[in-house]
């Protein structure tokens with residue numbers, strides 16, 4: 001078990017059962033994201049009222065914030081069937097045709113990682129989303145003909161962690177766009193309590209706050225940490241979770257008291273020590289830290305920006321005085337100009 005494993009918000013094999021066990025099944029159980037929930041509920045009620053299917057929905061947000069969970073809740077609230085696929089799983093236009101022609105009126109097609117659809121598939125999807133029609137090419141060369149196949153009225157729910165990689169034409173075919181926000185510590189604490197209850201664990205307020213503070217404002221990580229704390233308490237305290245056990249378990253995982261992991265700290269320290277606090281470009285930073293650009297951009301930067309340790313300027317990334325303070329470093333005079 002690497003340390004990075006615990007704080008990386010992407011779903012891992014080990015999470016699959018946990019995600020399923022702990023996944024909220026209704027809006028009532030889904031903590032936080034209040035505005036988004038209200039908007040979705042209106043969308044759903046209006047569609048139900050008109051006995052129509054809802055417009056295509058695009059969910060955007062960092063890994064582990066609850067996009068897949070929401071897609072399932074929407075389907076349930078609509079009383080609709082949900083088919084699940086993902087961008088990389090649809091290899092050929094034929095795969096997509098098979099999926100689409102098997103849909104029934106009112107079905108939901110959930111396409112996870114929709115930013116990873118290839119261009120040809122994406123273009124096949126346009127008429128399907130717009131006109132509920134599928135254009136198939138039959139035959140080859142001069143004899144090739146296009147057949148237009150009618151599809152039942154269905155709804156696509158697309159999920160993405162990388163909005164910037166979605167092409168404008170695809171984006172525009174979604175009638176509703178929603179961005180999931182990072183959760184507050186208080187909301188994550190509620191997630192922890194809810195999960196503890198499902199796992200039949202006793203947990204006090206102090207311990208749940210401790211876990212919440214270190215969960216990168218992400219429910220999936222909170223659930224993972226809760227599980228680690230439970231295991232630690234099992235071994236060291238006869239299964240009783242308290243603040244002392246929680247702290248000890250989390251320190252062992254090298255997650256600091258704000259949820260920063262080793263890569264976050266390395267990233268900040270590199271900007272501070274090698275680039276005088278920035279600005280520095282992503283590519284240079286990836287090379288200097290020996291981390292993938294994608295990983296830095298998708299996982300570490302959003303969280304560090306969220307907590308105000310990192311800012312993006314047109315000339316690159318800069319660290320803020322809060323980052324220096326957290327790392328116990330003196331704030332250089334030039335950094336005082338950044339009022340964060």
Ligand SMILES: Nc1ncnc2c1ncn2[C@@H]1O[C@H](COP(=O)(O)OP(=O)(O)OP(=O)(O)O)[C@@H](O)[C@H]1O
Pocket residue numbers: 009010011018019020022023024029030031032033061062063064065066067068069070112161191219220223
């Ligand atoms: N609002 C919430 N309330 C309670 N638990 C939540 C909430 N959102 C997510 N979770 C928990 O976090 C887990 C991860 O959520 P989910 O799989 O929906 O994230 P995701 O955004 O689809 O992630 P990815 O981008 O990796 O696909 C869920 O199984 C659930 O247990």
Ligand SMILES: [Mg+2]
Pocket residue numbers: 067068069112159
């Ligand atoms: Mg998901």
